[in-house]
Amino acid sequence: xxxxxxxxxxxxxxxxxxxxxxxxxxxxxxxxxxxxxxxxxxxxxxxxxxxxxxxxxxxxxxxxxxxxxxxxxxxxxxxxxxxxxxxxxxxxxxxxxxxxxxxxxxxxxxxxxxxxxxxxxxxxxxxxxxxxxxxxxxxxxxxxxxxxxxxxxxxxxxxxxxxxxxxxxxxxxxxxxxxxxxxxxxxxxxxxxxxxxxxxxxxxxxxxxxxxxxxxxxxxxxxxxxxxxxxxxxx
Amino acid sequence: xxxxxxxxxxxxxxxxxxxxxxxxxxxxxxxxxxxxxxxxxxxxxxxxxxxxxxxxxxxxxxxxxxxxxxxxxxxxxxxxxxxxxxxxxxxxxxxxxxxxxxxxxxxxxxxxxxxxxxxxxxxxxxxxxxxxxxxxxxxxxxxxxxxxxxxxxxxxxxxxxxxxxxxxxxxxxxxxxxxxxxxxxxxxxxxxxxxxxxxxxxxxxxxxxxxxxxxxxxxxxxxxxxxxxxxxxxxxxxxxxxxxxxxxxxxxxxxxxxxxxxxxxxxxxxxxxxxxxxxxxxxxxxxxxxxxxxxxxxxxxxxxxxxxxxxxxxxxxxxxxxxxxxxxxxxxxxxxxxxxxxxxxxxxxxxxxxxxxxxxxxxxxxxxxxxxxxxxxxxxxxxxxxxxxxxxxxxxxxxxxxxxxxxxxxxxxxxxxxxxxxxxxxxxxxxxxxxxxxxxxxxxxxxxxxxxxxxxxxxxxxxxxxxxxxxxxxxxxxxxxxxxxxxxxxxxxxxxxxxxxxxxxxxxxxxxxxxxxxxxxxxxxxxxxxxxxxxxxxxxxxxxxxxxxxxxxxxxxxxxxxxxxxxxxxxxxxxxxxxxxxxxxxxxxxxxxxxxxxxxxxxxxxxxxxxxxx
Numbered sequence: 001x002x003x004x005x006x007x008x009x010x011x012x013x014x015x016x017x018x019x020x021x022x023x024x025x026x027x028x029x030x031x032x033x034x035x036x037x038x039x040x041x042x043x044x045x046x047x048x049x050x051x052x053x054x055x056x057x058x059x060x061x062x063x064x065x066x067x068x069x070x071x072x073x074x075x076x077x078x079x080x081x082x083x084x085x086x087x088x089x090x091x092x093x094x095x096x097x098x099x100x101x102x103x104x105x106x107x108x109x110x111x112x113x114x115x116x117x118x119x120x121x122x123x124x125x126x127x128x129x130x131x132x133x134x135x136x137x138x139x140x141x142x143x144x145x146x147x148x149x150x151x152x153x154x155x156x157x158x159x160x161x162x163x164x165x166x167x168x169x170x171x172x173x174x175x176x177x178x179x180x181x182x183x184x185x186x187x188x189x190x191x192x193x194x195x196x197x198x199x200x201x202x203x204x205x206x207x208x209x210x211x212x213x214x215x216x217x218x219x220x221x222x223x224x225x226x227x228x229x230x231x232x233x234x235x
Numbered sequence: 236x237x238x239x240x241x242x243x244x245x246x247x248x249x250x251x252x253x254x255x256x257x258x259x260x261x262x263x264x265x266x267x268x269x270x271x272x273x274x275x276x277x278x279x280x281x282x283x284x285x286x287x288x289x290x291x292x293x294x295x296x297x298x299x300x301x302x303x304x305x306x307x308x309x310x311x312x313x314x315x316x317x318x319x320x321x322x323x324x325x326x327x328x329x330x331x332x333x334x335x336x337x338x339x340x341x342x343x344x345x346x347x348x349x350x351x352x353x354x355x356x357x358x359x360x361x362x363x364x365x366x367x368x369x370x371x372x373x374x375x376x377x378x379x380x381x382x383x384x385x386x387x388x389x390x391x392x393x394x395x396x397x398x399x400x401x402x403x404x405x406x407x408x409x410x411x412x413x414x415x416x417x418x419x420x421x422x423x424x425x426x427x428x429x430x431x432x433x434x435x436x437x438x439x440x441x442x443x444x445x446x447x448x449x450x451x452x453x454x455x456x457x458x459x460x461x462x463x464x465x466x467x468x469x470x471x472x473x474x475x476x477x478x479x480x481x482x483x484x485x486x487x488x489x490x491x492x493x494x495x496x497x498x499x500x501x502x503x504x505x506x507x508x509x510x511x512x513x514x515x516x517x518x519x520x521x522x523x524x525x526x527x528x529x530x531x532x533x534x535x536x537x538x539x540x541x542x543x544x545x546x547x548x549x550x551x552x553x554x555x556x557x558x559x560x561x562x563x564x565x566x567x568x569x570x571x572x573x574x575x576x577x578x579x580x581x582x583x584x585x586x587x588x589x590x591x592x593x594x595x596x597x598x599x600x601x602x603x604x605x606x607x608x609x610x611x612x613x614x615x616x617x618x619x620x621x622x623x624x625x626x627x628x629x630x631x632x633x634x635x636x637x638x639x640x641x642x643x644x645x646x647x648x649x650x651x652x653x654x655x656x657x658x659x660x661x662x663x664x665x666x667x668x669x670x671x672x673x674x675x676x677x678x679x680x681x682x683x684x685x686x687x688x689x690x691x692x693x694x695x696x697x698x699x700x701x702x703x704x705x706x707x708x709x710x711x712x713x714x715x716x717x718x719x720x721x722x723x724x725x726x727x728x729x730x731x732x733x734x735x736x737x738x739x740x741x742x743x744x745x746x747x748x749x750x751x752x753x754x755x756x757x758x759x760x761x762x763x764x765x766x767x768x769x770x771x772x773x774x775x776x777x778x779x780x781x782x783x784x785x786x787x788x789x790x791x792x793x794x795x796x797x798x799x800x801x802x803x804x805x806x807x808x809x810x811x812x813x814x815x816x817x818x819x820x821x822x823x824x825x826x827x828x829x830x831x832x833x834x835x836x837x838x839x840x841x842x843x844x845x846x847x848x849x
């Protein structure tokens with residue numbers, strides 16, 4: 001009996017010592033890809049959530065991946081497998097880029113894309129009067145021929161600097177949208193100089209504000225202004 | 236002597252071995268049905284067809300268009316015995332209803348890829364002509380026609396989701412070289428043309444009548460009118476509103492606009508074939524509400540062209556009765572998706588506001604409903620309607636008193652409104668129940684959040700105690716004559732033939748109890764379709780083919796009808812307010828086509844390029 005127990009114990013000991021010795025010794029993905037979307041009119045191309053992405057497909061594989069752009073137009077993914085990739089920016093309010101670029105991704109690969117925005121928002125100003133914020137700005141199109149119809153424009157208001165589509169307070173943002181539904185060529189100079197108002201902001205709070213103009217392109221995408229901070233004084 | 240014995244033994248062994256050996260080992264296995272067993276008899280073919288019919292992409296009560304938001308997994312065309320998620324429907328994602336989807340969460344589909352079923356049909360088409368001796372030439376031809384119809388039905392399910400897909404007409408040999416198995420996608424236009432020619436074969440070869448649940452020549456014609464209308468709209472509207480990409484440039488997703496007229500004409504011609512063969516259900520013209528309710532429940536309706544049946548014994552019953560009405564009317568379960576006021580307003584704005592902007596006062600809840608079109612009353616349960624002896628007593632809350640306009644009241648922040656709400660049906664205000672047994676409330680699932688419930692297809696004849704999960708057997712009417720008339724009218728108006736369209740629409744409006752039109756246009760035809768076919772899993776595809784989904788569902792919020800009791804007046808008022816889920820729906824343009832399933836691309840990279848935007 002004792003012998004049997006010893007045998008069993010020995011078996012357990014052997015199993016215990018032999019089990020779980022292997023560790024996952026395959027290296028994790030360590031290549032990275034980062035860069036900036038640069039507007040052809042100068043500066044970074046401002047984006048928002050759920051719009052511009054860097055589409056990349058590893059050569060020899062069928063499933064594409066995407067890297068969402070950050071709001072300031074930069075992007076970064078540090079968990080990619082090294083290898084050759086076809087890459088292209090997609091999904092934003094810029095003239096479509098059809099030519100994929102092939103990049104060889106290793107650690108710290110950087111690549112910048114230059115895109116031509118549909119619209120550029122200029123002279124963006126914000127004036128606070130009591131709790132009513134008035135936003136004025138002008139729009140301009142680097143390329144007019146073939147520009148998608150301009151659908152609407154709206155403010156984006158949030159309590160953090162992450163402000164844009166999907167990251168804004170509905171009653172201050174979507175609710176103050178103004179419908180346009182005009183082609184750029186048909187707009188007068190006055191049409192292109194726009195004003196939005198955001199009433200009933202909450203006193204004593206800090207808001208981050210930007211404006212967007214939406215076009216009826218493939219993605220119903222918007223061109224965005226830069227982001228400004230608005231401090232509403234206490235009453 | 237001994238050696239003779241040995242010799243005898245040796246000889247007998249040899250002879251015995253020779254006689255008994257060499258039996259052929261190649262005998263037919265008894266546990267596998269060979270093609271002879273299946274295709275030599277009608278019974279064998281019927282059982283083979285049963286599987287093909289069962290898997291047809293019919294978007295019925297049980298169809299779950301996505302696995303998102305906790306919907307049944309795997310999604311798609313369910314036929315088990317425990318399918319009871321009817322509220323995860325297309326209607327609840329498009330604004331006909333609101334429900335468990337947290338947004339526009341069905342746009343990328345569930346990876347529909349029925350090439351296994353198509354293979355079965357292809358085997359049938361190859362095998363049948365070999366069995367003329369047993370089945371007769373007529374029998375073979377009729378079955379071949381049915382097979383062509385079935386193949387078209389599967390390809391229609393594919394084409395409306397993906398555009399161009401590989402057209403496979405002969406069962407592939409698994410032993411063939413990989414290069415021949417990995418087929419390319421055909422162009423979208425080629426797929427629609429293939430569907431048209433298959434349905435033409437079906438119309439030519441099938442008989443004029445069939446058992447319920449099986450196809451005949453008119454089923455093929457009716458399906459053709461639906462399919463060609465889809466193709467025509469892809470050509471006409473998809474060439475204006477699209478997502479750019481490689482698949483579009485190479486014709487895999489998209490049809491040239493020039494093809495639209497031909498497809499509209501094909502849809503019109505196919506619909507016209509049913510002229511005089513089917514008619515709108517009108518058994519009780521004196522009671523148009525009851526007539527419209529019964530249309531969806533009477534098995535011998537002359538309007539039914541193609542139906543799908545269910546059975547408790549075969550574990551295929553559905554749960555429509557139990558999951559579209561609240562527990563108050565049933566034995567079990569709960570409801571989770573509810574018609575919107577936006578849908579109801581297609582019939583015209585409800586008379587709930589006076590000309591001065593104040594809410595109209597009603598003596599009782601049912602008074603509002605009684606002025607409305609019979610078809611609307613038969614499609615949606617309004618406050619005050621009854622079912623199984625109980626009343627839909629929808630009431631959002633109580634106003635001790637009410638003054639001012641409806642618009643001003645609704646615009647107020649919730650905390651400055653003077654109403655009394657409750658989180659339980661047992662809460663009383665001065666002895667009066669605050670919310671109805673049937674809602675609306677914002678608590679758990681189960682009670683309406685829009686002030687309405689679905690009435691279409693609800694079997695009102697069943698006693699409450701029997702209304703349980705998986706006990707509903709009323710058939711799904713996949714193709715009915717009203718849809719064919721609507722297909723015909725839409726094609727006609729697109730072709731400029733307004734007099735035909737007007738006649739078709741007025742047939743439908745007459746049966747519905749609506750005022751007849753004296754003139755017609757595309758908007759009227761489309762609205763009529765949305766009203767007549769509400770909750771029938773057509774609207775989602777209509778929005779897609781009209782390419783209006785990204786306009787209609789653009790940060791869309793929908794409304795409900797909130798009934799309140801005004802205590803000091805002893806009256807009821809109805810306010811149009813945001814539905815109580817407060818969902819937002821945005822349709823991204825790339826969802827006009829679903830992505831080719833990733834698993835299929837991994838098996839066959841030749842399916843690339845994927846549809847634009849994926």
